Structures are given as C-alpha cells and as structure tokens.
Amino acid sequence: MVRAFFAVELTDDVRNQCSAVQDILKESDATINCVESALAHITIRFLGEVSDDVMHRIQEKMSAFSFKPAVITVSGVELHPQKRPRIVWANVSDNGWGETIVAELDSLLSSLGIAPEDRTFTPHVTLCRIKHYDSSLRVAVEAVSGRTFGQMTIDTIMLKKNTLTPRGPIYEDIMEIKA
Secondary structure, three states: OEEEEEEEEOOHHHHHHHHHHHHHHOOOOOEEEEOOHHHOEEEEEEEEEEOHHHHHHHHHHHOOOOOOOEEEEEEEEEEEOOOOOOEEEEEEEOOOHHHHHHHHHHHHHHOOOOOOOOOOOOOEEEEEEEEEOOHHHHHHHHHHOOOEEEEEEEOEEEEEEEEEEOOEEEEEEEEEEEO
C-alpha cells in the first residue's frame, strides 16, 4: 500500500516567504509544528492508502491527463478553522483552476474505485500545525495576515508518495504531469 496525493510544488521565492512568516509565528506562545519550507506545497487531491496495482493504474491514466497552466497568487495568512484552529495556512487564489482539476481528477479516479473528495477544495499552503493553541498565535497571524508570498505559474502536477515517520513526513515523487 502507498499513501499518495497530487500536489503542486512551490517556487523558491514563495517557499522563502513561507519560511519568513513561520519565523514570525514561532514567536507566539502556541505550540506549533511548522512545515519544512522545502516540503511546503499545495495539495490538489489526497488519495490516501492505495494498493500498488491501483497506483499503477493511476499512473497509466495520468499519462494521458492534460490541463491548462494557471497563474496563482499566494497571499494572506489565516487560522483554520476559525473556531478551535488546528492549522495556519497561506491562502491561494487560483481563479477556480484547482476546483476544475479536482473535478477532473475525481472523474478519472472514480473509474478506479476511488471515491471523490467529500470536502470542497480550498487551495492553500499549510504553514504550521497547531499542537497547543494560545491567543498570542492569533495576534501573530493578524500581524502577517496581509502578507503576499508571490505569484507563480502552475504547469506541473506531481503525484507523490507520503511516508509518515516520527520525525515528520517523507515525500517522494512518483510521477510528474506536465501541462
């Protein structure tokens, strides 16, 4: 079994901005685990645990998948959810691109017996996971809430393997899908 997901990699400039914001958030009294900037990404579709056979069939189907590139903007920082927040994320404006891609992926994956995602797609970059919330974190988030991380063009979607370890996730590229 393979734990897998589709994602968009961030540019170095956007990752650097993520790291700078994380440094500010770490100054709060909350206990947070920040995502390593090298691992920061936009998750398009989480697949969960899939068998090797299904993974092979996903790769076969994805070899014929096509999509149009999109320009996105990463800006703004917020707690999610607002009540009892569990993560801090950077917002992504993609003019509906991600929602369209998720619908296309769900259609393709349903033929392989993979159920569609039951949550509405909200493009974002996870910056930190909150282990213990403190109100000082909300103050820190408000201080960087208007931050602009930058624009980037999405012309590649990655199929990735996610191995969970006590030290954090290890991501491995399985397949690159070009626009």
